[in-house]
Amino acid sequence: MSRHTSWRVGGNADVYLVPADREDLLAALSVLEKEAIPWMVLGGGSNLLVRDGGIRGAVIDTAALNRLEFLSGGEVRAEAGVVLGQLIEEAARRGLAGLELLYGIPGTVGGALAMNAGVPGREFGERVESALIVEGGTMSRWDRQRLRFGYRRSALTSGMIAVEARLLFSPGESEALQTVLRERLAYRRRTQKVEGANAGSVFRNPPGAKAWELIEEAGLKGASVGGAQVSRFHANFIVNQGKAQAEDILALIQRIQKEVESSSGIRLEPEVKIVGENTALNG
Ligand SMILES: Cc1cc2nc3c(=O)[nH]c(=O)nc-3n(C[C@H](O)[C@H](O)[C@H](O)COP(=O)(O)OP(=O)(O)OC[C@H]3O[C@@H](n4cnc5c(N)ncnc54)[C@H](O)[C@@H]3O)c2cc1C
Structure with a gap:
């Protein structure tokens, strides 16, 4: 797994699956359930420490679930494997505002949803209206209340896969938004210049402290x-x-x-x- 995690550590997985689409994902899950093979879901691997003995069972990599659709009224449907930065860049190009402060956070839409990725004052979950979640082999739409976003957490636990997020952006001005993205990147390069492979912040900020x-x-x-x-x-x-x-x-x-x-x-x-x-x- 060292090739699939930003820390560049971790032993092998027994099985590594990259479903081509939702149907493929559901078919893979039904085989895994039938054979009683444990599994876990992987996005960009940027918030994950895999122990040296690796993963017994299967890793499901969402990379190929990467459809990104811009609808009317600021609505966006992003599959779990869409890279977060790509979603934010594309939204800014189209004059859609809301997530630009998160620009520079590595990983996928699925990982950002599961972790409620964010920066002080802005979180991914704020823009999520609903998500398609697979649990126990069936897919259903969860609204934001059910997703229960909190500080770097959501209601998603092992055994659940977010397949798609439905987001709502606000109207903005494309040039101005793209300037914000450039500034965010420069800010991150200045403040997060570190010496090697890492997974961002290791510990949660305890209440009232850093x-x-x-x-x-x-x-x-x-x-x-x-x-x-x-x-x-x-x-x-x-x-x-x-x-x-x-x-x-x-x-x-x-x-x-x-x-x-x-x-x-x-x-x-x-x-x-x-x-x-x-x-x-x-x-
Ligand atoms: C340099 C650096 C800077 C960072 N800065 C920030 C920051 O400013 N703010 C911040 O919040 N985080 C930050 N992070 C951490 C990380 O990028 C985020 O937590 C990111 O959202 C994780 O996404 P991922 O796709 O890489 O998830 P992964 O690391 O692949 O997975 C993380 C967890 O989410 C689960 N998961 C992934 N995809 C799905 C899915 N489709 N359905 C259900 N569960 C899923 C995994 O099983 C795992 O439990 C940083 C990391 C790095 C390396």
């Missing part, structure tokens, strides 16, 4: 385990210095949790999703 500040205050900037290091530029990022194993990143996550808790009394919880098996050696 994870990066707590990590800095615990003196952990630059701390490392094996090939994993707390970024010197952004303390809530852990970078793969080149040869890190998932095991190194996990050990560093645990060290940060322990030391931040002893210095501040606050237990940091990971924002990244941790999946897969340990190896026989580190199990």
Whole structure:
């Protein structure tokens, strides 16, 4: 899985599926259910830590579910595998406003929906009217209430796949929107310049505090385990210095949790999703 995750770590999956379309996805799910093969869904892999022993069962990669339709009145239908940046760029070109502050967040529409990706003051879920969700082999439309968006979370759990999001944008001015996109990218390049492969913010901000500040205050900037290091530029990022194993990143996550808790009394919880098996050696 190291080829499919932004951290560039993780062992192999037993089965790797890339459904060509919705029908293909439903057919694959019915075989997996019948054979009792466990599965998980993968978008861009930019918020995912896969352990070194890999994934027992199947990974369903949504990359080919990439239809993007612009309808009238600001309505947009984006399949799960559409790259978030592509959706925002295309919307800006058409003079549709609403998600430009999220420009630069890697990953897919499905991942942004599941994680309610966002920046301070703006979240993906704000623009979602409804989504097509597959659960237990059947597909149904969930409205935004049912999707229960919260800080970096939604009602989606393992066993559910978002197939398509229906979004509602506001009218805007194309040139001005494209200028905002250029500014956002420049801002991200300045503030998120880090030393290597990473998965963005590792920990959720606890209520009333900032994870990066707590990590800095615990003196952990630059701390490392094996090939994993707390970024010197952004303390809530852990970078793969080149040869890190998932095991190194996990050990560093645990060290940060322990030391931040002893210095501040606050237990940091990971924002990244941790999946897969340990190896026989580190199990
Ligand atoms: C450099 C960098 C900067 C980042 N900055 C931000 C930021 O500013 N704000 C922010 O919120 N995040 C940020 N992230 C984290 C990440 O990009 C987001 O969480 C993103 O929305 C994840 O999308 P993905 O497609 O990569 O999801 P993945 O990593 O593939 O999956 C994440 C979770 O979503 C689930 N999932 C994926 N697709 C689906 C689907 N179709 N249906 C159901 N579940 C699904 C997966 O099973 C997994 O549990 C950053 C990451 C990096 C590497």
